[in-house]
Amino acid sequence: MAGRTDRRGFTLVEAVIVVVVIAVILAVTIPWLSECDRRDVDIINKAQIYCLR
16 A cells, blocks of 8 residues: 555544543633732732822
């Protein structure tokens, strides 16, 4: 079989594992980013209050 390459694609199980890992990572990361965003907003609000006195 000339011209045939030995490439192996993702199996369904591997694809499902990748999706589950990404879902777990996002489930942990999104609340962490929200907390960081809240802290940044608090810092900005405090700076505005200080500057506008």
